[in-house]
Amino acid sequence: ISSPIGGAELLFDGVKKHQVTLPSQEEPWDIRNLLLWIKKNLLKERPELFIQGDSVRPGILVLINDADWELQGELDYQLQDQDNILFISTLHGG
Amino acid sequence: MPVPRCSGPCGGVRPAALRRPRTGGAVCRSCFCNAFEAEVLTTLQTGRLLPPGAIVAVGASGGKDSTVLAHVLRALDARHGLELDLRLVAVDEGIGGYRDAALAAVRRQAARWQLPLTVVAYADLFGGWTMDEVARRAAQEPGRARACCTFCGVLRRRALEEGAQRVRATHIVTGHNADDMAETVLMNFLRGDSGRLARGGTLGSPGEGGALPRCRPLQFASQKEIVLYAHFQELDYFSEECVYAPEAFRGHVRDLLKALEAARPSVVLDLVHSAERLALAPAARPPPPGACTRCGALASRSLCQACALLDGLNRGRPRLAIGKGRKGLGEEGEEQSCASKDRGRPIRAGAIQAF
Secondary structure, three states, X not given: XXXXXXXXXXXXXXXXXXXXXXXXXXXXXXXXXXXXXXXXXXXXXXXXXXXXXXXXXXXXEEEEOOEEHHHOOHHHOEOOOOOOEEEEEOOOOO | OOOOEOOOOOOOOXXXXXXXXXXXXXXXXXXXXXXXXXXXXXXXXXXXXXXXXXXXXXXXXXXXXXXXXXXXHXXXXXXXXXXXXXXXXXXXXXXXOOHHHHHHHHHHHHHHHOOOEEEEEHHHHOOOOOHHHHHHHHHOOOOOOOHHHHHHHHHHHHHHHHHHHHOOOOEEEOOOOHHHHHHHHHXXXXXXXXXXXXXXXXXXXXXXXXXXXXXXXXXXXXXXXXHHHHHHXXXXXXXXXXXXXXXXXXXXXXXXXXXHHHHOOOHXXXXXXXXXXXXXXXXXXXXXXXXXXXXXXXEOOOOXXXXXXXXXXXXXXXXXXXXXXXXXXXXXXXXXXXXXXXXXXXXXXXXXXXX
């Protein structure tokens, strides 16, 4: 359900799309939990370039189903089945 | 949390797709893209940046900014009859593994948009020096870990000028965005470079000493909006960091600015605005520049920055050109960490005042 692009894929072995099935847990999954899970299971190198504190590194945009996560509660957004979470890095030249 | 409806001109017909950093407004994809393009048009028109008939060299790096710039200029030209003759000019710095992939992106863009593309290479322009060679030489000098972007910024500015002259351009546009501008303002503050600080707020340079006029049509567009615009328009761009960029001072400033932005989303544009309000005190103004004795370009010393730099390299002493002894060039500094993020000539530090 998550796909890092815009350079962020480089921290994930260059893989742009990840179809993931999250294990069931008592608490509902939100973005905060998802980031922890990604850090533990998907991140291949230098986690500090993706996650800082309990959120994404400032400068990485997050789109939930192609809409800005700032409109959707950011870390508190509760994941639904088939959600598409996109991480786009703005932190490079151009 | 349900996505709010668009508060833009569509009247809430569609769900919002982003929150705009400047206004905090939630707008849909379509209203956003229209507003983004309209704002670039306003920047062009307010500053009278590109007159009808202009032959415009677009500094193209394959990255997000220049990609969005070329796309928007092309769209605005077609829609509003701006009578622009757009030509892509890309600079091959000779950075193995990095620039090759970026240039491939520029070539795809040129083919898709049917725009002429000219590539100018450091190696051809600068007597065989590639950026990798320069970096290797600079690394042999002790304590110059941050020098790469300093060299590259100076040389790239010159290379873009050369490329633009070759395609007979009348104007140069670069993809600097509001975040780049704000980073530069902060860096100039942190380095005490009041001369640059005071000049930083203008829309570009009018073209002096034979140089072509330059402008930055995206300088009020935030990084976030540029990236989202590229995403929504499905633009194909290259998004890797230059191998030398992690060494640059700009990186620290960028992190600081991003942290500030999290607390105050308008901080980027506020900083750009701050720079617009600054002017040099009369006593601090530098003497008018002369011409480089070697190439004739505008220079505040006998050699312009690019010639002084190459001179140092060719004599096997790159520090000659960038060390403390040459304060002006030191001030030019490492800020040019990414393609076409170059600025004007150096002027002496001095007091600033707000007007």
